[in-house]
Amino acid sequence: MGDFNNPYTVRQCSKCQENTEYFCESCLNCIPKHQEICYTHHNNVIGECCKPCNQIRKTMNIIKTEVIFHRRALLAETKSDIKNCKTLFSLFQSDTIKKSEKLKNLVESNLCDIIIKHRCFNQNIRMNKLLHIIQSYEQLYEQSAMTPVQFLLSRNKNRFNKLKTIHHLRQHSLLLMSKSPCKKALTDTLVEFQFKEGGKRCLQKDALLNHTFKITDADVCKHISCVSSDKTCVSDYYNNLVLIHSAGETIHKLKNEKNDFLLGFHTAGCKRDIFFIDKDFNIMKWSYEMNATTIVINKTDINLSWRPECVNWSASTETLLVGMHNKYTMTGKVTLYDRTGTLTKIITPGWFKKPGCIIQNNNGDVVVSDIGLPGAVVGTGHGGRHRFSYRGRLSGLNFLPRGICADALCNILICDEETHTVQMIDMNGQFLLHLLKRPSGILAPYSLTYNMHTRLLWVGSMNNNRVCVYRFITNLDDLTEKGTPQKKEQRRTNHEKYVSTFELHLSFKLKDIRNCHHISYVTSKSVWVSNNKSNLILTNVYGEAEKNLKDVYSGYYIGYGLHTVNREKELFYIDKNHNIWKEPLAQNTTSFVFIKNTDPEWRPQCVHCSLITGDLLVGMYHVHTSTGDVTRYNNSGQRILTAQHDNTGLEIYRYPNYVIENNNGDVVVSDLNAVVVTDRGGKYLFTYTGHPPGSGLKPRGICTDTNSHILVCDRRTSSIEIIDKEGQFLTHLLEDRVNIPHSLCYDVNNHNLWVGYENTNEMCVYRYNLQKAALDDAHPPRETVRLLYTRVSNMDTDFD
Template sequence: MDTSMTHYRVRRCSVCPNDLEYLCASCPCDLCPHCKENHVQDLGTIDHRVVSFHETYLPVQEICLKHPDHLYRKICKWCDRTDCFHCKEHEQISLHAMRNKIKHQKERTSIHIITNEALLYRGVLMESIKIDVNICQNIFSFYHVDMLTNAQILKDLVRRVLRSFHFTQRCLNQKIKMKRYLSSAEIYEDTYEQTAIRLVHSLLNKKRTCLPKIHLAHHTSQLAMKELLEKRSVIDLLTQIQVTEKGKGRIENEHLLKLMPGPELHQSVTLPNSHGCFHMTSVTSNLFWASYIDNNIILSNTTGDTLYHLLDTPSDLLSGYGAHTVNSSNELIYIDKEYNIKKLSMDLKTTTTFLTRAQLKLRPQCIYWSLTTNELLVGMCKKKIEYVELSEESEKIHDYTWTGGVTRFNETGKLTQIIYGGDTGSELFKYPCKITENNNGDIVVSDWSTAVVVTDREGRHRFSYTGHPPGSKLQPRGICTDALSHILVCDDETETVQLLDKDGKFLLHLLIRPPGIIRPHNLNYDVATHRLWVGSEDINKVLVYKYITRQDAVIDQYQTTTIMESPNENPTQETETPQDRHECLLQLMSSPELQQSFTVKDVKSCYHISYFKLDLVWVSESCNLVLTNTTGSTEHHLTDIPVDTFSGLHSVNSEGELFFIDRDYNIKKLSNDLNTITIFAKQTDDPNWTPRSVYWSPSGGDLLVGLGKANPETGKISRYNRTGQQTQPRQHNNSDQEIYKDPKIITENNNGDIVVSDFDAVVVTERGGRHRFSYTGHPPGSPLKPRGVCTDAMSHILVCDNRSRTVHMLDENGQFLSYLLPKSQDLGAPSSLSYDANTHRLWLAAGSYKKYKVFVYKYMTLKDPPTDEEHPQDPEGFPLSN
């Protein structure tokens, strides 16, 4: 066979034209070595399992020990036996399969930490090490000079000491010789002198009394002491050079990670047979322990399957909030019914008592295992009885409050620390319901209905966070810390998740009534994937959010190389968007100015306004839709609209054609000459879904339609093209979570975001339908009753709040800016808004029943108006439209 003309197909990478070497088992993606690195480094795919392409085709020839005629299917690492297809008995009578999964997940977590943290930033670490080496060389050069100088001083001192030692020795030798000479002279005189005169003896006595005594020992001791002091000073100089242990080379997370502009929902987990989730503790990225509302603890995975069920938990409702934790060996530590602290082994078979109720003294409420110190933190409390005397005649009655503390135990169960009061002796804790630890060693406690109390590792009080703005009420529930040392806390008062820095400074509301949960009650941070798990007490769902990403310094090297290798391609120049142009030309006025107002004669109320053209607007109420001018006179009248309340039933396109919803819930179009009505889109086949609002998109020329469903109450947004065909139906966000209840009014921002006035919030999604944020009022968590909504040329979002009777102004990211129109008796309750893009004026309908008016406000002006020759302007300073 001639193979010269045979064609062979080489399997390529899905991202780039390189050859395939890796496969992703979690998503259908073929990868080359470089794209494989990018795939496992991305926090969105950090938990994907990437295997070698060649390893998937290597046959395994291991033989089953129990059935020698069959190959093994898997190996049990707990009993070291291989299993084949016929080993069903071994698989059914044990939990080895689940233990293998836990073991495998733990090993995968370690591999992810190595590949995604250590290997990813090896280049950054090498650069920092080079800088440290250069700095150390410069610093050590100064120390080297000092050491040489001090060494020379020490050498001179040693030489002086040796010289003095030799002098002392010579003096002692001379003294000994003198004594010997005098003794021999005296002996000689006694022996040979016969007379009574002893000249030598008398001469020596006279010299001894007349000559000063020389105390060699005293002088040498002073010299030795002086030299000793000088030597000690040299030693002190040498000891100033301190060598400290710096530990392993690492880089701070602040330089590697950063907050995203907004959290993104990654996935949703439904817990079966449950009405809520009090507390969560992750084992791996796919396995976690959760305590239910009935204080049962289960081991579940991300698909919602129950792998293990534990019933030995307290019956007290509040004890389930932080009643379990996981240590570094993945063993479950929990509070049992008798308020002992027990430990469940990793194989889920052996339960041992870690601490008894007698050892704890007080009743334990929450526990947390510190992975940095391998110690157990226990939050405890007791009742504090107080006597209250109602009157002088009545007897004293007793009442009680709670007082608590935090204790620390080591791995053997020995008490190492007790934290009860502050430096002034005041009580720090009342009812600790959750406890955790920050990266700097701070102990962070969620104190029931009071504050978030933070102490340092030694137990000294650092601060207490009581809510934002300062002085507002806080009801802390779930709490956790992340890799950036942020403190995250669930506030039951405002139904938000608040983000603080490590010093207790409020940063932002990370989540405000998240869709699918509404009331967040517990948090858990996954250090491997940097994702946040959020649970609710009322709903059996756990949502996983991604809100941390890597720094921009870690870029796609393949894309950079591709750009650098294409010098012939002309890069496209960035064009100035209309949004940027308006932000450069326009600015907000200090306060809005009322231009004119009028009363619509043929309507009793005003539910929605659509700007038609100069001095003409469409105004709708129940069963009526009229075209009116600025004097209030009716130019055209339509009655074929449904009986609805505060819904955007009509919209006008760029050609002046009116889109509206009729009584049969069909979408019709009225021509700009007001003579011809055609059906644009008929009612859907499902009668449960009815159109509630319409909006024509000036950017794409599409029609956005809000649909509602009564049972259950939910909504969705659909997009229709110019021919009336549905092009992009949207009901949920990217994780199938309902984000709309009743989409009453729809509009669109300059950046393509879809802004919807819903039942109790303003819901904003991207053009593709991914949920961005939900605005629920100011301050965050306060009730909101939205009505009319619109956007302006500066991408502001303006919404009427019927509850506070004000108009709120937000930026494009949902941040509250100001009350554009505060509450006013003359204005009444604002109900609808419309923005005129030509004159930059705001049309507002407000009032009460039968007393509605339409107000026209000017609230924008030009920053630096150009000359009349360049840009013609109207008399009030705005550019004339084309």
């Protein structure tokens, strides 16, 4: 940059001769590396900017988007606290005055008592001195058997023993005070006064659940539009609009039933009106206070080859953004209208296929959630310049973006239907963190909106009609997954090493069955297996069927883990009428209904007999709410308890497919897209959603080993994942893209792992053992198949 005495010039647009921006002379003479755009003609590239100017501009951008917002957020909270201080202090002022008066009286009375005791103590000392002098004289001059002094001492002996010798008044004042009820009251009063150290005010760093509710007039929450601080508009599966209060009560409902799939088809406009796309692809304005709808943009004004898919009202520019899709060319574009419906601009970047949701960020960027395949979140700047295309955190993994929104720091929040997470990226499309990973209650986050005034994030579910409202303010330096150097060093040092022995013991072909969806262990040479054709077979290690139960269940309305074996080798299974049967292993015995299903809304999905307590665990599914639970029955078929919610009262199960009990008593469920673990009493512990965290999981069969490690078949990676009892990932086994592991069973006596596959009738039995490494890393033991891996603690910096 030039010094302050150099003259400054103005760069003008070559088309309209209007001023662009002010640059110093060194900027105008520097090598043309950075280009500026005219404010009026966005396609006219002019001017250059030097590196120092770019750095200053980035700093200013950070100040505008982050620093100023943080200060404003803190200032708003401080002002609110100042207003509440007088009210809060007044509640305690009268009580404090009463306690202070009580303390004053107690202190005065005790002080007087202490002074009296102090005087007595001094008098006692003086009296003892005088007695000592008299006694000395008596020993010298008096020779009688009983002297007067001895007589006096004998008469006052008991009284003098009661007097305690006090060496220091300060050390023993509390001891004296504790002897009297009045002085004890003084100490109790002093204890009531508590002082806390003040701390530095800081912004919250977590997504904290503010409140949650269910929408009574909607089955799902496909899209959310924030109308005001206390009103929100949501849409259901059939595109009906429901205006609700912040607690979920319905204010108005507008029918807009449409077969076409539209995601972000409504938005809150100016004066609390709601813009939406109707079933005829007209863009309407709904004035809910007057309960009237008017056409803003008629479909005849739109090219027939282009259809509106999503809308968003930008309050900063008072512009209506419309995401368009051409079904013939499979391309998308963005058109801008004013509040009267007049077309002002067309942005045709060609960077996305089918817009699902559209927003305008605080920095002016237009961000589109592209629901075409492959999915992406595309950001464009002024004039339609491409800024970024975010295609998910991990390459090679499907990315299905749905609802999007932006917070006050210009960060972009995205619902990913593939991994059931809410991801956060910055304004440049760089991944920051997983804000939510399969959150309880929602289970499948689908829609988002952020209220700039209340700083609340609304998250809706496509799985049910529940909406959760979170409060969060993010400090990017602390929440990025890169972390600080100190945290990196901690991750490198805080780890444990294990050695896993995994070698093939035997394999055989199953007869009369094409695949294996579930395995129940009976003996070291026989197991019960089931497939997707409603058959349940007892087979030996030669693949021969010793017993065959046909057409016992319905594959469309049941989970995979439909049978189990107890400690007495008796079989339990779920039939096609959703009853649980008991089948003894002995010959000439009759099976019977152990638990009859009396509630048609709740259907058993999976069962497991506890080898520890003998209880029967049953995974249930509710057909209307699309949620589940795990019910525990004793060996008489009586219900003991039910696990369904976390500590906040939100549902934790969506569709239980398998359920088992770990050696430590925890209940492990292979749910839809997650592994959910509770303790024996039903207390929620954790949810595992794959490795790396947030990458997505398609769990199938599960089992546990003697070390309480959890083994789960993951259909996404076609492998077996091992996690510890706290939910930390350990390693992969059988990473085979040809054969997909689907079912597991662990023989605790012989340490054998039985594996069944989804696409073949072959069953394999492996010798499996997992222990902490006792040898040096440089000389690992050699065996047929050996895996050496490291479990790193605290690898994930995300939060739920």
